[in-house]
Each structure stands twice: as structure tokens, then as C-alpha cells.
Amino acid sequence: MDFQLSDSQRALQDMARKFAREVMRPKAAHHDETSEFPRAIIASAWENGLLNMNLPESCGGLGLSHLDQLLAYEELAWGCSGMATSITANDLANLPIVVGASEEQKKRLLTPFTQEFKLAAFCLTEPEAGSDVANMGTTAVRDGDHYVLNGSKCFITNGGHADQYTVFATVDKAKKHKGITCFVVEGRPKGLTAGKHENKMGQRASDTVALTFEDVRVPVANRIGEEGEGFRIAMETLDNSRPITAIMSVGIARAALEYSLEYSAQRKTFGKPIREHQAIQFMLADMAMNTHAARLLCHQSAWLLDEGQKNTLLSSYAKCFAADMAMKVATDAVQVYGGYGYIKEYPVEKLMRDAKLIQIYEGTSQVQRLVIAKELFK
Structure with missing residues (x-):
């Protein structure tokens, strides 16, 4: 066991601390009071390498270790946890691709996040399927080279501002958790609607909305893993x-x-x-x-x-x-x-x-x- 941080880890920690102190904290009270989405601050985090920290080097990412990421995220949450939640939401949304996608899918779906500022959203929770994920109601029906998604998600961080959505839906409700499948929805296609921003008690700088999927078509090529592996x-x-x-x-x-x-x-x-x-x-x-x-x-x-x-x-x-x-x-x-x-x-x-x-x-x-x-x- 070695509890000493390396020079590179200390440098990452110091950079994140400086960003939190000089960029996030001065604006934290404003965004908490107004619930205004801090897009400019999150874009600045991207410019400083503090967004998408879990992306592999093969996709143009930094390839940081999990421990390295924690060193940075403690500092960002110290600055403002609401802003930090919207920053970490990109990592959460892209993680299913990192852990479950093919190499072709990783390069196609993740590399753009290293080339320009983009936001992503992780879409798992539903009104009737929060802790009880197996009770998921959002469906995915195969139609040729596409799946058609129908259903709703709630409490989706970055949902109103995202450029890409990682969505979990079931191909067979009778199979419970064995029917859940993972998809990536690019952009804001026809049928995908974001609800109003939720007026939350805390972490008010983060964007939280409900999403509705009405006959949203997703290419089979954007299915992560096989059916039932979601x-x-x-x-x-x-x-x-x-x-x-x-x-x-x-x-x-x-x-x-x-x-x-x-x-x-x-x-x-x-x-x-x-x-x-x-x-x-x-x-x-x-x-x-x-x-x-x-x-x-x-x-x-x-x-x-x-x-x-x-x-x-x-x-x-x-x-x-x-x-x-x-x-x-x-x-x-x-x-x-x-x-x-x-x-x-x-x-x-x-x-x-x-x-x-x-x-x-x-x-x-x-x-x-x-x-x-x-x-x-x-």
C-alpha cells in the first residue's frame, strides 16, 4: 500500500482545485439562486481537460485512472457540487459505452467528445422504475435496421442540454431485467422531448428534466452489447x-x-x-x-x-x-x-x-x- 500521490496526480489535483476556487466558487451562489445552467463554466472545464475524464486514449481521451478522476472530482465538488454533477454526468452517460461497446462504437460515439464541447445524459430512471430497474417501462421494438423507442425517463441530469443520450429500454417486459438493452441516441431526433427543468432543493446548478420518447428511431449500430445485456x-x-x-x-x-x-x-x-x-x-x-x-x-x-x-x-x-x-x-x-x-x-x-x-x-x-x-x- 502506498498513500503518496505522484507528481502528476498532485498536478491534476492542483489544477482542479484552482479551477474550483477561481471559476466555480465565485459563480456558485448565483447559479444556486437562479438555477441557471452554467454552460460557460462546464465548457471551460472541457477546455481545461476536466470533462470526460474517463475516456480512453484510443478515443483521444486522457486515459486517467479511476483514482486520478477522484482526485479531480473531489475538488470540483468542493467548488460547487451542482456544477460538478453536470460535469460528472458526461462520465456517467459515456461509461456504458466505455464498458460495453465495441471498439468501432467507442471511436465513433466517444471521440467527438474529445474534439468539441458536447454534453451527454444517462437515461435509466423512470417514474415507476427508479430503484426497481427491472420494472422498466420504456420499450425498444426492432424495425429492420432500427429500434423504435417509446416511454419516459425522469430526473435526467443534462437532459435538456445534451447532445447524446445513453438510454436503457426493454425489448421484452416479461423478461424483467433480462430484457433491458442499452442504446445511444445521437442528437435530438424527432420524438425526443425534454420537459421543464425541475425546481430542486439543492444542486440547483445542474440541469434535471424528464424525457419523453415517442417513436424515436435508433440505428441497430447504436445498440450497446446484445439484446438483454443492458x-x-x-x-x-x-x-x-x-x-x-x-x-x-x-x-x-x-x-x-x-x-x-x-x-x-x-x-x-x-x-x-x-x-x-x-x-x-x-x-x-x-x-x-x-x-x-x-x-x-x-x-x-x-x-x-x-x-x-x-x-x-x-x-x-x-x-x-x-x-x-x-x-x-x-x-x-x-x-x-x-x-x-x-x-x-x-x-x-x-x-x-x-x-x-x-x-x-x-x-x-x-x-x-x-x-x-x-x-x-x-
């Missing part, structure tokens, strides 16, 4: 993406801790800074301890992937622990700030709202516990 591809995708989602929790928690340390040094009660009161010290100590523990879980789950090992259990440990931890740390940060923590002029109430979503998306904390139990029973 569920496996989706689960492998989520194993790969969980460490990234989890590390975003660490970025939020680290920000909450840093703000709390700063404020507790300035705010005085009973004649001394509140950080000199043992009650506050215990809170700060727990915040720091749990943030660091979550980071180590995230790094180990990413390291397993880099070593070619299965990480389902560790990635669920990381996602569940880190998400719950971030919610607790952000809530404690509001408590450290007292009444000021409840006012939008101060930064920690945003962190508390942002943290809540990570307990919900890409597998709720309860679903992660189900995955953990299932893995333990093996």
Missing part, C-alpha cells in the same frame, strides 16, 4: 460511477469543515472564539475524522477498479458512508454557524441542501445497504 452494463456502469459520486460527498463535507473551522475562529461567545469550547471542538473533530474516513473508502473502491478487481461491495460502502457522512457534516456546519447558518448569505446552508441529493441519486443510501447485504451473503 442490465449488466448498467450495473457495471454504476460500480464504476459510485466512487465518483461518493467522492463528491467528500468535497461537500470538506468545504463544510473548512467553513466551520474559519467561522469558529472568528465567532466569539463568553469572551472567546467558539472553537475553544469543547462542544464545538468535538463537532469539528467528528467532521474531520469522518470526512477523511470517507475519502479513504472512495480511494480504495477506485483503486480496486484500477487493479482490475470487482468493487461492488467497496463502492457501495463508499457511496453509502460518504453520502450519509456529508449530510451529517453539512448539518453540523449549519449548527456551528448557528442562526447565520440558516441564512442564504452564508455558504453552509447550500452545502446542506446539496448533500441531501447524494443520499438519493445513483442508488439511495437504503439501496446501497441492500447491495452491501447481498454481497455479504455471498
Whole structure:
């Protein structure tokens, strides 16, 4: 085991930290207040090599390791987790292609993302099939050299701005998860409609919409894997993406801790800074301890992937622990700030709202516990 970062990893981390500090944070409050999509900032992330970090070198990508990606994404989430969610959405949408497509498909569908700024969306969740993916209602019917997609998806990040959609649909509802198949929809073809932007509690900078598919034609050449392989591809995708989602929790928690340390040094009660009161010290100590523990879980789950090992259990440990931890740390940060923590002029109430979503998306904390139990029973 070696916990030292290489020079190149430190350089990547520093670059992402500078981008988060100088580009994301100054605009974070504005985009949180207005829910305006930060397209210019995400485009700047692309220009700086901080978008599509999971693309292989064979497609013109950077070929970064999973651990390398985590180093950058912690910093971006520290800057603004809403913006970071829209940035990581490209990775999530392209992961099924990375893990399940042929080499021809990878080069055709992924290379354009390295040549120009493009956004992608991952389309799995449905109104009646969130955690229960096998209950999927979106259908794909073969028609010659095409499939015809019909159905709806919800809570789709980047859905209103995407240039490409990775869509999961069933070729046979009776087969449940064995009928799920993965497709790539390029552009905004006839029949694909995006709904209104959802007015969310937190992570308001990220675009979240519902999508409707009405007789959307997709070439057979854009089917990823064989019919019925979509569920496996989706689960492998989520194993790969969980460490990234989890590390975003660490970025939020680290920000909450840093703000709390700063404020507790300035705010005085009973004649001394509140950080000199043992009650506050215990809170700060727990915040720091749990943030660091979550980071180590995230790094180990990413390291397993880099070593070619299965990480389902560790990635669920990381996602569940880190998400719950971030919610607790952000809530404690509001408590450290007292009444000021409840006012939008101060930064920690945003962190508390942002943290809540990570307990919900890409597998709720309860679903992660189900995955953990299932893995333990093996």
C-alpha cells in the first residue's frame, strides 16, 4: 500500500482545485439562486481537460485512472457540487459505452467528445422504475435496421442540454431485467422531448428534466452489447460511477469543515472564539475524522477498479458512508454557524441542501445497504 500521490496526480489535483476556487466558487451562489445552467463554466472545464475524464486514449481521451478522476472530482465538488454533477454526468452517460461497446462504437460515439464541447445524459430512471430497474417501462421494438423507442425517463441530469443520450429500454417486459438493452441516441431526433427543468432543493446548478420518447428511431449500430445485456452494463456502469459520486460527498463535507473551522475562529461567545469550547471542538473533530474516513473508502473502491478487481461491495460502502457522512457534516456546519447558518448569505446552508441529493441519486443510501447485504451473503 502506498498513500503518496505522484507528481502528476498532485498536478491534476492542483489544477482542479484552482479551477474550483477561481471559476466555480465565485459563480456558485448565483447559479444556486437562479438555477441557471452554467454552460460557460462546464465548457471551460472541457477546455481545461476536466470533462470526460474517463475516456480512453484510443478515443483521444486522457486515459486517467479511476483514482486520478477522484482526485479531480473531489475538488470540483468542493467548488460547487451542482456544477460538478453536470460535469460528472458526461462520465456517467459515456461509461456504458466505455464498458460495453465495441471498439468501432467507442471511436465513433466517444471521440467527438474529445474534439468539441458536447454534453451527454444517462437515461435509466423512470417514474415507476427508479430503484426497481427491472420494472422498466420504456420499450425498444426492432424495425429492420432500427429500434423504435417509446416511454419516459425522469430526473435526467443534462437532459435538456445534451447532445447524446445513453438510454436503457426493454425489448421484452416479461423478461424483467433480462430484457433491458442499452442504446445511444445521437442528437435530438424527432420524438425526443425534454420537459421543464425541475425546481430542486439543492444542486440547483445542474440541469434535471424528464424525457419523453415517442417513436424515436435508433440505428441497430447504436445498440450497446446484445439484446438483454443492458442490465449488466448498467450495473457495471454504476460500480464504476459510485466512487465518483461518493467522492463528491467528500468535497461537500470538506468545504463544510473548512467553513466551520474559519467561522469558529472568528465567532466569539463568553469572551472567546467558539472553537475553544469543547462542544464545538468535538463537532469539528467528528467532521474531520469522518470526512477523511470517507475519502479513504472512495480511494480504495477506485483503486480496486484500477487493479482490475470487482468493487461492488467497496463502492457501495463508499457511496453509502460518504453520502450519509456529508449530510451529517453539512448539518453540523449549519449548527456551528448557528442562526447565520440558516441564512442564504452564508455558504453552509447550500452545502446542506446539496448533500441531501447524494443520499438519493445513483442508488439511495437504503439501496446501497441492500447491495452491501447481498454481497455479504455471498
